Amino acid sequence: MLLFSASLLVAIGLVHSYLGERYILIRLFRRDNIPKTMGSSEFTRxxxxFAWHLTTVCWFGFAAILISLSKSGLDRLAILDIIAATFLLHFLVAISGSKGKHFSWVVFLLVGFATLYAANQSLFY
Known part of the structure; x- marks a missing residue:
C-alpha cells in the first residue's frame, strides 16, 4: 500500500505541475493586472x-519517504537524506525561479544542510 500511495503522489505531482502550467498559470499570466511586487509583475509571476511547482517537489519527497518506509521500515538516516534532498531541491527551484530575489531559498538551503548535518551526526551515534 505504501508503494501505491507513493505512485499516487508522483502521478498527482506530475498532473498538478503540467495542468497548473497549462490551464492556470499561463492564463493568469496573460492578464494585464498582475500585482507588482518588488517593482515588477515579473517577480510576482x-x-x-516556483511556489506552484514546489508543491510537486514536496509530493515527490513524500513519495520517496513512503518508498523508503515500504522497503525497510523506519530507516531514520534514509528519511533524513530524503528530507534534506527535498529541501535542497526546494532551494534550487526557489533561487532559480526567483533569480535569487525571493529569500525563501535561504531557508530551504539552511533546512537542507541542517538536515544533512543531523543525518551525518546520527552516523556516529
Missing amino acids: RTLR
Whole structure:
C-alpha cells in the first residue's frame, strides 16, 4: 500500500505541475493586472510559478519517504537524506525561479544542510 500511495503522489505531482502550467498559470499570466511586487509583475509571476511547482517537489519527497518506509521500515538516516534532498531541491527551484530575489531559498538551503548535518551526526551515534 505504501508503494501505491507513493505512485499516487508522483502521478498527482506530475498532473498538478503540467495542468497548473497549462490551464492556470499561463492564463493568469496573460492578464494585464498582475500585482507588482518588488517593482515588477515579473517577480510576482516568477514567485507564483516556483511556489506552484514546489508543491510537486514536496509530493515527490513524500513519495520517496513512503518508498523508503515500504522497503525497510523506519530507516531514520534514509528519511533524513530524503528530507534534506527535498529541501535542497526546494532551494534550487526557489533561487532559480526567483533569480535569487525571493529569500525563501535561504531557508530551504539552511533546512537542507541542517538536515544533512543531523543525518551525518546520527552516523556516529
